[in-house]
Amino acid sequence: xxxxxxxxxxxxxxxxxxxxxxxxxxxxxxxxxxxxxxxxxxxxxxxxxxxxxxxxxxxxxxxxxxxxxxxxxxxxxxxxxxxxxxxxxxxxxxxxxxxxxxxxxxxxxxxxxxxxxxxxxxxxxxxxxxxxxxxxxxxxxxxxxxxxxxxxxxxxxxxxxxxxxxxxxxxxxxxxxxxxxxxxxxxxxxxxxxxxxxxxxxxxxxxxxxxxxxxxxxxxxxxxxxxxxxxxxxxxxxxxxxxxxxxxxxxxxxxxxxxxxxxxxxxxxxxxxxxxxxxxxxxxxxxxxxxxxxxxxxxxxxxxxxxxxxxxxxxxxx
Numbered sequence: 001x002x003x004x005x006x007x008x009x010x011x012x013x014x015x016x017x018x019x020x021x022x023x024x025x026x027x028x029x030x031x032x033x034x035x036x037x038x039x040x041x042x043x044x045x046x047x048x049x050x051x052x053x054x055x056x057x058x059x060x061x062x063x064x065x066x067x068x069x070x071x072x073x074x075x076x077x078x079x080x081x082x083x084x085x086x087x088x089x090x091x092x093x094x095x096x097x098x099x100x101x102x103x104x105x106x107x108x109x110x111x112x113x114x115x116x117x118x119x120x121x122x123x124x125x126x127x128x129x130x131x132x133x134x135x136x137x138x139x140x141x142x143x144x145x146x147x148x149x150x151x152x153x154x155x156x157x158x159x160x161x162x163x164x165x166x167x168x169x170x171x172x173x174x175x176x177x178x179x180x181x182x183x184x185x186x187x188x189x190x191x192x193x194x195x196x197x198x199x200x201x202x203x204x205x206x207x208x209x210x211x212x213x214x215x216x217x218x219x220x221x222x223x224x225x226x227x228x229x230x231x232x233x234x235x236x237x238x239x240x241x242x243x244x245x246x247x248x249x250x251x252x253x254x255x256x257x258x259x260x261x262x263x264x265x266x267x268x269x270x271x272x273x274x275x276x277x278x279x280x281x282x283x284x285x286x287x288x289x290x291x292x293x294x295x296x297x298x299x300x301x302x303x304x305x306x307x308x309x310x311x312x313x314x315x316x317x318x
Contacts, residue, residue, distance in 0.1 A: 014038075014045045014117070015096030019086035020062070021052040023104045027061045034102075034110040035069065041117060043098075047072045050090040053080035075312050084186040087166060089312065091175060100169045107206050108167040115202050116169040124200040126192065128161060128168035133205040160193045161201060168192065247285055 016034065020027070031047075038045045049062050049072060059076065066072040075089055087101060098120050102108050112129055119127040150162065166188055170178070174197045181191055193199075 012043055012098070013096040014041065014043045015094035015099045016045065016047045016113075017050070017087065017090035017094055017099060017101050018047065018104050019050045019052055019083050019090060020054065020058060020104050021080065021083070021086070022054045022056045022058055024054075024056045024058045024061050026105055027058065027065065030104045030106055030110070031065050031069070033106070037110045037113050038071070041114070043117070045071055046094075046096065048090045048094055049074050049104075050086045051076045052083065052086035053077050077312060084188050087188055088186060092179060094175070097172050098169055099172075099175050101166050103166065108165065109204065112167075112202065112204055113169075119200045119202065120169055120171060123198065125171040125174050125197040126168065126195075126199040128164050128192070128199065128201055129204050130161060130201045131163045131165070131206045132203050158190070158193050160190055161199075164189065164201070166192075171197075173197065243285065243289070247282065 016038070018030075018034075023030075034047065038047075047069070049065075051059055051062060051074065062072075062074050066074050073093070075093060077086060077089065081089075091099065091101075098117070100113055100116060102110065102113075108129065116127045116129075170192075174195050177195045177197075178191060181194075
């Protein structure tokens with residue numbers, strides 16, 4: 001790492017960005033723990049809660065928190081845009097020299113902010129938290145997450161840290177670079193890695209949720225994985241091309257074999273079953289390849305519309 005220097009100006013502002021969706025059961029405890037941490041650091045701080053169209057009483061809890069804590073800034077989106085967009089809305093409005101992204105479910109401990117700030121003071125521009133354990137999650141979820149990070153690492157041209165979520169610190173320069181990327185299908189973990197800069201990992205054990213339940217079911221996780229893979233690699237397109245070429249070559253060889261067999265031995269028995277198997281197999285491969293192409297084409301369609309990433313219904317600032 002180069003240009004390591006100490007941040008001596010303790011008057012600098014630290015921004016905490018918290019995307020929120022239906023977290024009424026955990027917000028008070030989260031804010032209490034976060035406030036305890038911020039009260040012990042030597043920097044000024046602000047807390048940006050982005051309400052991503054919550055349908056429970058989260059908005060009321062946030063309003064009460066903002067009345068009691070002058071550091072809180074609230075942004076209410078007009079509907080549920082998804083976590084990646086809500087996170088972007090918070091980053092767009094963060095004013096700090098260092099910006100920390102954290103979820104409100106308390107799976108990522110706010111107390112780790114001390115360690116992040118220490119690494120930032122040593123000169124690292126991006127500090128991310130890497131999980132060494134995932135408490136309270138099923139074997140299936142842990143296994144699929146394990147596979148996802150390794151698959152995207154293998155196929156992507158950039159190095160996306162394994163077992164790493166959104167919990168991280170960015171200094172102002174990397175954040176300004178990140179905000180230049182306005183693509184609609186946002187895979188923030190990949191974007192955080194794409195911008196580069198000097199990065200440092202810190203290890204921690206991820207806790208189970210303090211209350212409530214995860215908003216990520218397996219369907220959403222599957223779609224999230226598709227977004228991640230298609231955003232940072234064209235490998236599926238290349239695989240479909242190679243697969244189609246191999247199957248076409250195999251079909252050509254099989255056709256020569258059938259013709260030679262017919263000429264030499266004759267073929268008195270109709271080959272309806274084998275013919276149907278070949279047709280269905282080739283048709284299935286074609287549909288898979290068309291589906292892969294459709295995923296990329298759909299993303300191109302979304303980008304060309306140039307709609308705003310999000311709409312803020314109202315905001316409350318101190």
